[in-house]
Amino acid sequence: METFKTNYLPLLFLAILAYCSILYPLLVESCNPIDEEALLKFKGGIEYGAQYQLATWIPKTNCCATWYGVECDAANGRVVRLSPFRPANPMDVDISVFVNGTLSPFLGNLTYLQVLDLFHFQENYLSNPDGLRGPIPPQLGMLSHLTSLHLGANILNGSIPTSFANLHKLQFLYLGHNRLSGSIPNIIFRSMKSLSTLSLAGNNFTCSIPSSFMKKLR
Ligand SMILES: *[C@@H]1O[C@H](CO)[C@@H](O)[C@H](O)[C@H]1NC(C)=O
Numbered sequence: 245m246e247t248f249k250t251n252y253l254p255l256l257f258l259a260i261l262a263y264c265s266i267l268y269p270l271l272v273e274s275c276n277p278i279d280e281e282a283l284l285k286f287k288g289g290i291e292y293g294a295q296y297q298l299a300t301w302i303p304k305t306n307c308c309a310t311w312y313g314v315e316c317d318a319a320n321g322r323v324v325r326l327s328p329f330r331p332a333n334p335m336d337v338d339i340s341v342f343v344n345g346t347l348s349p350f351l352g353n354l355t356y357l358q359v360l361d362l363f364h365f366q367e368n369y370l371s372n373p374d375g376l377r378g379p380i381p382p383q384l385g386m387l388s389h390l391t392s393l394h395l396g397a398n399i400l401n402g403s404i405p406t407s408f409a410n411l412h413k414l415q416f417l418y419l420g421h422n423r424l425s426g427s428i429p430n431i432i433f434r435s436m437k438s439l440s441t442l443s444l445a446g447n448n449f450t451c452s453i454p455s456s457f458m459k460k461l462r
Pocket residue numbers: 291292344345
């Protein structure tokens with residue numbers, strides 16, 4: 245009896261370990277309540293695309309597991325990537341055409357977000373511009389983990405929020421083809437130490453890109 249127990253103890257241990265590692269990811273990958281609220285507020289601001297791309301965004305379900313275009317960090321369960329208007333198959337260009345609405349300030353509550361990609365694919369954007377409209381919420385400047393921000397090919401207007409000076413980790417900034425205006429504040433780009441790619445074409449900015457920044461880009 246004694247030998248039986250000791251021989252099978254390691255097996256029992258392995259069985260428990262296997263059981264726990266199956267359960268463990270399920271426990272950490274539930275939607276954080278702050279993230280869930282922010283995503284649902286964002287969905288609320290989208291008028292036409294909701295029944296397509298955002299149809300899987302159902303309250304009280306796990307945003308990390310089943311919501312289209314949402315990715316979480318497995319360790320802390322927080323949303324790190326948001327790209328709901330990208331077709332699952334990059335060759336499928338029709339799916340992302342029908343998006344309009346505004347950007348919710350609640351997006352600024354997605355504290356751990358690294359990639360925010362709301363590029364609006366439109367085959368005939370130049371002849372018939374459409375997409376997300378209104379201002380870029382200053383709250384996006386709270387997303388201090390952002391490495392990539394893509395808001396291209398929409399009809400956003402107003403100016404670049406000065407709060408973008410907080411986006412120290414930003415490497416890619418695409419704001420091209422919108423209706424943005426105003427000056428491009430020097431302070432923003434001086435603090436974006438990691439910026440490697442910048443797209444601002446097709447807007448109505450009043451002055452040129454600061455020379456200090458051009459030098460940095462080489
Ligand atoms: C958004 O799209 C819907 C459906 O095409 C349209 O009825 C509505 O007028 C659009 N809203 C704006 C502000 O463009």
